[in-house]
Amino acid sequence: MSENDHPLDLTRLPRHVAIIMDGNGRWAQRRGLPRVRGHLAGVESVRAVVQEARRLGISFLTLYAFSEENWQRPRLEIRALMALLRRYLHRELKEMQDNQIALNAIGELDKLPPAVQEDLARTMAATAPGAQMTLNLALSYGGRTEIVRAAQALGREIQAGRLRPEDIDAALFARHLYTGNLPDPDLLIRTSGEYRLSNFLLWQTAYTELYITDTLWPDFREEEFNRAIAAFQQRERRYGLTAEQLAANAGAKER
Numbered sequence: 221m222s223e224n225d226h227p228l229d230l231t232r233l234p235r236h237v238a239i240i241m242d243g244n245g246r247w248a249q250r251r252g253l254p255r256v257r258g259h260l261a262g263v264e265s266v267r268a269v270v271q272e273a274r275r276l277g278i279s280f281l282t283l284y285a286f287s288e289e290n291w292q293r294p295r296l297e298i299r300a301l302m303a304l305l306r307r308y309l310h311r312e313l314k315e316m317q318d319n320q321i322a323l324n325a326i327g328e329l330d331k332l333p334p335a336v337q338e339d340l341a342r343t344m345a346a347t348a349p350g351a352q353m354t355l356n357l358a359l360s361y362g363g364r365t366e367i368v369r370a371a372q373a374l375g376r377e378i379q380a381g382r383l384r385p386e387d388i389d390a391a392l393f394a395r396h397l398y399t400g401n402l403p404d405p406d407l408l409i410r411t412s413g414e415y416r417l418s419n420f421l422l423w424q425t426a427y428t429e430l431y432i433t434d435t436l437w438p439d440f441r442e443e444e445f446n447r448a449i450a451a452f453q454q455r456e457r458r459y460g461l462t463a464e465q466l467a468a469n470a471g472a473k474e475r
Contacts, residue, residue, distance in 0.1 A: 228276070228446060232453050234406035236280035237273065238428070240420055241265070243412030243436030256300040261438035263308055270312075270355055272442040274319050276449070280354045280402055284420050288328060288362035302336050305359075309339045313346060322351030326398035327361030356402065363422035370396035399424055407452045409445075411437045429455050 241262060248258030266283065273281045286301060309323075316323060323343045330337070340359075373396045377383035394400065404424045408417075413434040417425065431448045433440070 228449055229453055230277065233276060233278055233449065234429075234452055235278070236282065236403050236405045236407075237278055237449075238282040238284070238405040238408045238421055238425070239269070240284045240408070240410040240414075240418060241437040241440075242410060242414055242418075244438060246412065247436040247438040255297060256304075258438060259301060259304055263304055265437055265440050266308070267312070268441045269445050270321065271315075271319070272445050274321055274353050278353065280356060280405075282326075282356040282358060282399075282402075282405065282421070284358045284361065284418070286327075286359045286361070287419060288331075288360055288365060289419065291331070291360070302333055306336060306339050309343045313343055316343075316347045316355070320350055320352040322347045322354050324354050324356045324402075325359050326356060326366075327359045328365065329359060331360045354402070356399075358420065361398075361420070363417070363419045366398050367423055369398075394423065397423060404428065406457075407431060407448065409433070409448045411435055411440050427457070429457065 244258035244262040245255045246258070247261060248255050251257075270281060285305070290301070291298065315321075323340070325340050325344065329340065332340070340357075370393055374383065374388055374393065378385060394404075399421070404426070405421060405428045407430075408421070408425055408428045409431045411433055413432065415432055421428075429452050431451055433444060433448070435444050
């Protein structure tokens with residue numbers, strides 16, 4: 221199926237798309253393969269989706285690459301995932317530079333192996349100049365931990381006398397999250413048919429549109445990504461308002 225089967229309005233694209241990339245292990249198991257083969261196939265989906273997001277003109281793409289709960293997985297699988305991450309960073313550096321894609325990372329990055337931290341820092345510095353899109357990798361990431369860290373940071377500001385409790389509002393709190401310099405996601409895609417957030421961007425997805433597909437991540441490519449964008453464009457985002465209020469607001473903007 222081609223892109224033309226899902227015509228997109230390029231003037232109504234989501235600014236920020238987040239993806240829970242789920243199903244690598246099941247993809248491998250269904251084929252009688254080791255789990256690492258599923259992760260290896262999933263990397264090709266990452267490449268395809270990043271390229272398609274850049275082609276469409278999406279500004280921010282956040283991928284849930286490794287959760288804080290994933291540290292509980294078998295040690296060999298963790299080592300394989302870290303090796304795949306390093307390989308991806310090395311292999312895609314020139315591609316990101318050529319396509320003006322800046323790499324960013326969020327999470328408890330100090331828990332990553334030192335070699336991974338070094339590769340991340342090097343890639344982020346090398347891809348920052350002139351970027352038109354941000355690829356945001358959530359690594360060693362947990363939404364609840366992120367919220368706790370933000371509360372602790374604000375508590376230290378209060379303790380130091382630089383902030384009053386009554387000065388804290390949602391906007392200030394959001395600036396203390398890992399994503400403080402990013403807009404909230406407009407669209408969250410989850411592959412493999414699971415209907416849960418899995419501790420991902422809990423604060424930021426308060427008004428995010430959700431798209432769930434049964435497709436396992438290694439099979440999720442440009443076609444499915446465009447289908448998710450097309451579904452997003454059919455939604456009416458009300459933010460608590462009525463349809464009549466939205467229409468009135470749109471009319472006021474046009475006048």
